[in-house]
Amino acid sequence: MARILVIAEHDGKRLNASTAKCVACASGIEGADIHVAVFAETGETLAAEAAGLAGVSKVIQVDNPANAYPLAAVLAPQVAQLAGAYTHVLGPSTTFGRDLMPRVAALLDVNQITDIMQVLGSHTFKRPIYAGNAIVTVEAAAGKQVVGTVRMASYRSVDSTGKAAIERAVVEAELPGHSRFVSLQAGKSDRPDLQTASRVVSGGRALASAENFAMIFKLADALGAAVGASRAAVDAGFVPNEMQVGQTGKIIAPELYIAVGISGAIQHLTGIKDAGTIVAINKDADAPIFEVADFGLVGDLFKLVPELEKALRT
Amino acid sequence: MDRILVGLKRVVDYNVRVRVRSDGSGVETDGVKMSINPFDEIALEEALRIRERGDAGEVVVVSIGPGDAQQQLRTGLAMGADRAILVETAAAPDPLTCARILLELVNREKPDLVILGKQAIDNDNSQTGQMLAALWGRPQATFASKLVLNGATATVTREVDSGLEILEVDLPAVVTVDLRMNEPRYVKLPDIMKAKKKPLDQIPLSGLGISMGDAPTVKAYEAPQQRQKGVMVPDVAALVAAMKDKGLL
Numbered sequence: 087m088a089r090i091l092v093i094a095e096h097d098g099k100r101l102n103a104s105t106a107k108c109v110a111c112a113s114g115i116e117g118a119d120i121h122v123a124v125f126a127e128t129g130e131t132l133a134a135e136a137a138g139l140a141g142v143s144k145v146i147q148v149d150n151p152a153n154a155y156p157l158a159a160v161l162a163p164q165v166a167q168l169a170g171a172y173t174h175v176l177g178p179s180t181t182f183g184r185d186l187m188p189r190v191a192a193l194l195d196v197n198q199i200t201d202i203m204q205v206l207g208s209h210t211f212k213r214p215i216y217a218g219n220a221i222v223t224v225e226a227a228a229g230k231q232v233v234g235t236v237r238m239a240s241y242r243s244v245d246s247t248g249k250a251a252i253e254r255a256v257v258e259a260e261l262p263g264h265s266r267f268v269s270l271q272a273g274k275s276d277r278p279d280l281q282t283a284s285r286v287v288s289g290g291r292a293l294a295s296a297e298n299f300a301m302i303f304k305l306a307d308a309l310g311a312a313v314g315a316s317r318a319a320v321d322a323g324f325v326p327n328e329m330q331v332g333q334t335g336k337i338i339a340p341e342l343y344i345a346v347g348i349s350g351a352i353q354h355l356t357g358i359k360d361a362g363t364i365v366a367i368n369k370d371a372d373a374p375i376f377e378v379a380d381f382g383l384v385g386d387l388f389k390l391v392p393e394l395e396k397a398l399r400t
Numbered sequence: 401m402d403r404i405l406v407g408l409k410r411v412v413d414y415n416v417r418v419r420v421r422s423d424g425s426g427v428e429t430d431g432v433k434m435s436i437n438p439f440d441e442i443a444l445e446e447a448l449r450i451r452e453r454g455d456a457g458e459v460v461v462v463s464i465g466p467g468d469a470q471q472q473l474r475t476g477l478a479m480g481a482d483r484a485i486l487v488e489t490a491a492a493p494d495p496l497t498c499a500r501i502l503l504e505l506v507n508r509e510k511p512d513l514v515i516l517g518k519q520a521i522d523n524d525n526s527q528t529g530q531m532l533a534a535l536w537g538r539p540q541a542t543f544a545s546k547l548v549l550n551g552a553t554a555t556v557t558r559e560v561d562s563g564l565e566i567l568e569v570d571l572p573a574v575v576t577v578d579l580r581m582n583e584p585r586y587v588k589l590p591d592i593m594k595a596k597k598k599p600l601d602q603i604p605l606s607g608l609g610i611s612m613g614d615a616p617t618v619k620a621y622e623a624p625q626q627r628q629k630g631v632m633v634p635d636v637a638a639l640v641a642a643m644k645d646k647g648l649l
């Protein structure tokens with residue numbers, strides 16, 4: 087039997103959708119008994135939310151003032167301490183999980199399986215390498231614990247029909263004081279969240295300025311879509327870093343992805359491979375983005391985007 | 401501070417379109433261009449800027465892998481690193497073994513700061529820095545886009561999913577860098593000549609008293625599913641109609 091511990095990601099108020107996706111991945115392991123650990127300052131509502139995730143049998147609530155903000159150096163020894171009773175420890179392949187889980191893996195003396203996209207057996211998984219240009223089947227060391235991060239675009243959240251028991255736990259671990267949270271500058275937006283939105287509109291370098299990028303926001307609003315960007319657009323300062331889509335940004339899987347003035351560099355395409363439908367607007371008919379686009383429109387975005395927005399509003 | 405240690409991994413250049421061999425035995429690496437992992441190049445650039453500001457005595461670059469990684473170390477020396485260490489292994493080891501090797505070098509070199517790339521673009525593991533920090537029992541600041549040193553501590557801006565996080569860590573610490581931290585310098589010809597005279601230590605893995613660990617074994621390689629090229633539409637009206645047809649609007 088597989089005893090699986092999923093590490094919940096949250097902002098102190100709500101669970102991140104990544105937790106329900108990790109549970110979905112865990113459910114694919116045969117004979118899985120899935121527990122979710124919630125590390126927070128006061129995790130009551132979070133634990134209740136986790137208890138509702140279908141397939142979870144128990145939620146472990148670890149309240150500690152030290153857990154008010156998720157610092158890998160502080161969380162890792164606590165996770166490692168809890169992990170003793172489990173065969174698998176899973177976290178999301180978000181910046182939270184990518185920061186934390188390798189630190190946990192090292193404390194447990196194992197390598198981590200990064201970006202699990204498919205479960206083939208208790209120790210056998212598929213994962214992408216080379217920015218998704220190759221998929222490997224890997225087998226974790228036999229007889230050892232498996233620590234892994236789950237590729238978000240490969241899983242759908244489990245639903246909220248569960249009724250798991252909640253257990254409060256005190257974890258005795260020595261917590262370091264050498265790392266301190268100072269601040270988080272989070273983008274505030276009423277728009278859908280880029281990582282979970284079913285529609286996304288992204289803009290590239292071609293937008294040429296932050297002012298022009300407003301055009302992308304307007305188009306997104308006409309569709310009720312989230313907004314993303316290429317690395318070039320972020321580097322140029324048109325939009326903040328959390329909007330970057332791609333190998334080093336967010337890997338997303340919306341039903342509809344509209345790429346505007348984005349050439350389609352391999353590192354960008356890595357982030358949208360799992361999108362349902364890709365629409366591309368680009369003035370260069372030979373742009374690589376058209377090789378993967380379901381619908382391509384060649385032309386000047388400064389003319390086409392307002393036209394499309396208008397057409398969608400009527 | 402006295403010393404900064406920087407890791408440089410030899411990887412397939414980021415411009416190469418990597419392909420899985422037709423027999424599924426691996427990815428095609430014969431005759432392809434090899435370079436310093438782009439994130440590591442940024443790590444080195446940051447270390448050099450710190451030294452050039454007078455905040456660090458020397459910058460030591462380290463690579464772990466087969467002998468030909470000397471090329472990347474020479475490039476690192478040409479960029480401005482003071483000396484290089486190559487830990488020679490038959491193949492590039494798994495992240496945990498790399499972290500153990502780096503820990504051994506940390507114990508020997510006593511750096512105040514270790515700067516690594518946030519991931520290597522070949523295996524995309526993104527583990528080594530965090531693992532080194534764990535084994536060393538020191539802070540980690542991953543995915544960093546800005547690094548400010550204030551004596552015994554560092555203030556690091558990290559690119560996280562929700563925005564920018566600022567973390568303060570005591571030194572020594574491990575920092576892994578993201579792409580927006582800086583733009584690495586170009587190497588000039590005279591620097592390449594000068595780099596040939598800089599020290600490059602070669603240490604066999606056995607010389608560190610470390611053996612290869614339990615890497616996950618790769619059972620199969622396959623090409624990813626390719627998306628099919630779709631249709632071109634002539635104008636906005638046709639695009640809207642096509643999206644409606646597919647039930648997207």
Ligand SMILES: Cc1cc2nc3c(=O)[nH]c(=O)nc-3n(C[C@H](O)[C@H](O)[C@H](O)COP(=O)(O)OP(=O)(O)OC[C@H]3O[C@@H](n4cnc5c(N)ncnc54)[C@H](O)[C@@H]3O)c2cc1C
Nearest residue numbers: 290291292316317318332333334335347348349354369387
């Ligand atoms: C290690 C590494 C990681 C990276 N990670 C990422 C990542 O996560 N995400 C990412 O996006 N990139 C990433 N990149 C960068 C990537 O290689 C490209 O440089 C980047 O995606 C280019 O952005 P772009 O398409 O906006 O710009 P460009 O490539 O400059 O493309 C602009 C496009 O706009 C079109 N255009 C110009 N004017 C108009 C107009 N008026 N109307 C219509 N079309 C117009 C042009 O034809 C062109 O195709 C990474 C690179 C490296 C080395």
